[in-house]
Amino acid sequence: MAQGNKGVKAKVQQLGSNLSSMVMPNIGAFIAWGVITALFIPDGFLPNEQLASMTDPMITYLLPLLIGYTGGSMLHDQRGAVVGAIATMGVIVGSDVPMFIGAMIMGPLGGWCVKKFDEKFSDKIRAGFEMLVNNFSSGLIGFALAIIGYFAIGPLVSILTEWLGLGVAAIIRASLLPLANIFIEPAKILFLNNAINHGILTPLGTEQSVETGKSILFLLEANPGPGLGVLLAFTVFGRGAARSSAPGAILIQFVGGIHEIYFPYVMMKPLLFLAVIAGGVSGTFTFQLLDAGLRAAASPGSIIAIFGMAPPNSYVAIIAGVIVATIVSFLVAMVIIKSDHSEATEEDLAEQQAAVQSAKQESKGQDQETEATASGNVENAELHKVNQVVFACDAGMGSSAMGASVLRKKMKEAGIDIPVTNISIGKLEDDAGKLVITQNELHDRAVQKAPSAEFVSVENFMDSPRYGEIVERMKNETTQTQNQETSSTETNETTDIEGLTLENVKHIVFACDAGMGSSAMGASVLRNMLKKTELNVDVTNIEINQLDDDGQALVITQKELYDRAHQQSPSAQFLAVDNFMDTEVYEEIVDRMEKQS
Structure with a gap:
């Protein structure tokens, strides 16, 4: 049963991580939308009807498409990203609400579909048809998913979003929202903060902000008050290493927005969970009482980012909520710390930093020994x-x-x-x-x-x-490394097959400006030649700008592109050719590989 529980925890953690991984790379876009909204809407700082006209297209199209694009790229790089964006367009047009949840579904689904297509058919494409098949497969898969999204996923997510919105509204009307911090504060310390904030609260808060101009949901996890109160208590009443390190941690947590810095302090004295819970509940109660809210997500949870996303009519309420959360957390933590007469040594803090990681590990269903x-x-x-x-x-x-x-x-x-x-x-x-x-x-x-x-x-x-x-x-090892780089450069800078050491090559990469056309055809020709042997060598074609530095790669490029390719992948071996369709060169490569294997 315990193993089953761990498996469920691992799946929940993985799901939360995937959701937040789609949103977090695009937080800059959410902030840009929030700044435009804060400045240019009719009740903003600098009302401007023309510039304010950007807000609706950004929230309706740009942000969901970015999430769908990112979700697709997580599954299958560029092709998955493109198909994920196309699929997301279907749910956007098929719905009347900002389609963040739909984008989180359709983006990864698009990436998964095109990945499965490539796994099944990539080695069956005839030479010269790669670009044609790749483009049409992306377009047709994206087309099919967009239709599905429009007629099925979009309406379904719209209903789900409406229910979630009604649920949040009911909780707010019943003044029960502060109770959410009973779960949020411990979950943060178990490293579920990104999953909670960016996987759940940010999408729901953004939709609420579109309707009302702000949302309290953006403040639930981002409030720095509970952590600040604990760190202040350690600064005043702590002992040893914990006391001496707490002031620096305050700057990192409150101004830098890195809340993880206070987690080990709480784990060092588990009763301090009560302090952060009390601070979180009281802070949210104050936010709700004074109608506080942010226009967009504040990430990281810095007091600077919070005020940057706040409308002017929420400044006082936000200050009050943070101060109340800090004072309550400080008072509870003070009682707990003063009642504990043990000496907090540097070893104690290090042990609890490890305990934080152990708790995080347990939440992912992992085993310490393994x-x-x-x-x-x-x-x-x-x-x-x-x-x-x-x-x-x-x-x-x-x-x-x-x-x-x-x-x-x-x-x-x-x-x-x-x-x-x-x-x-x-x-x-x-x-x-x-x-x-x-x-x-x-x-x-x-x-x-x-x-x-x-x-x-x-x-x-x-x-x-x-x-x-x-x-x-x-x-x-600097001297040794420099010697190796010199030797590697002498080997790499070659246009002669005789200078290559092919027994160590695991990847052959055709690199050109576009990563298509003749380079794709050349890759296909060499791939077909290698198939007739028992050599396990991967052959791909990509843009030069996407080259990775790989010591087990042989990069085939045109002579005029050699310098750029070598800068991208200095550890690889290189073969510079006049023409990607030089089959005699490829026959010699295969022949030498067979002899050296």
């Missing part, structure tokens, strides 16, 4: 071949962004010139030259997305001793 075995460590990572460091988490924001900033600074101080970025796991691409840093419980999912990459798993993105180890090893 996880410990699977997680990567610095010693096993081959850092000498790393040319990019990626922090990967569910949303690609929050604490992973802070972790990336910390490591980026350490590497800059050490004179290591390697890019450090942060993205969501769903956007990870397989690349042997990447070092992926992720949390322990997300390791398995990250490995599935990028099996060729190097991995280091950490308990806490914001304070890991492994960053120092990574920098030290990279610094020590």
Whole structure:
């Protein structure tokens, strides 16, 4: 039974992660819509009828299409994104309400359908017909899904949205909305905050904002008051490492909007769950009493972002709600902390940071023992071949962004010139030259997305001793890396097949400006030649700008495009040709591969 419960939790967490992954990359568009609304509608700061005319098309078409496009790309890259957007258009036109939920359905469905089509038919397409089949299959699949969306999904989602809206309105009228924080505050600390905020509250709040000009739903999870009260209590009444670190955490949480920073403090003394619940309930009660609301989602949950999305008539109400939540949370936390006479040491805080991760892990149905075995460590990572460091988490924001900033600074101080970025796991691409840093419980999912990459798993993105180890090893291996790059450059810069080492090649990529036309035909010719052998080599054709750095790839490009392609993928081997349809060259490649295998 316990295993069944864990499985359900994992599925719920995965669903929430998928929903938020469609919305979070497009939060900038929601903010843009909110700013335009705040400034230019009749009761805005700078009323302007012409500019205000953008608000309806953005909420009706742009935002759902972006969500559908993102959902499709999660399943099948560019083709999935295009089909997802086409399918989303069907539910938009077939409904009278902003179709966010419909977009979350049709986008991934479009990506899934075109992915299944490609899996079944990609190797059956005759040479020279790839572009024709790809374009017509995308168009026809999108056409069919748009029709289904218009007549079936759109009306169904409209009814569901209406029911949800009526339910929210009934809860608000009954003054029961504050009770939602009884569930929201603990769920945040179990790392369901993105799923709750961007998967549920943002779509519902946006639809409510269209009708009334603002929505209180945007404030339920984003309110920084409960966390601020706990951190203030530790600052005044805490002991040891918890007290000394709390002031810095306040700045990160309240101004930076990274709420994850206070989670370990609550876990260190579990009774503090009562403090954040009390703060959340009292803050929402105040918001509701004073009719507070935001025009669009505030992300991250920074006080600056909150005021940026607030209409002028809600400023006082928002200040009051945040202050009340902070005071209530502070008072409850004060009693709990003062009644506990144990010394909060640095080890205690570290243990509870691990406990936060354990709770997060349990919510995803994972097993600690399995996880410990699977997680990567610095010693096993081959850092000498790393040319990019990626922090990967569910949303690609929050604490992973802070972790990336910390490591980026350490590497800059050490004179290591390697890019450090942060993205969501769903956007990870397989690349042997990447070092992926992720949390322990997300390791398995990250490995599935990028099996060729190097991995280091950490308990806490914001304070890991492994960053120092990574920098030290990279610094020590700088000379070796430079020598390898020099050797690699000598090998890569070739237009001669004799200079290639083909036994290590797992991917052959035809790269040109458009990724279509003659490069697609050349890829098809070589793919058909390889099919007649027992060689397991993947052959694709893409745009040069989409090239990944892959040490196991052979990139075939035209001579005039070599420099651009080499900049995109310096670790790969290259073959520059005059004509993508030079079959004699491909016959020689296949012959040499057979001999070297």
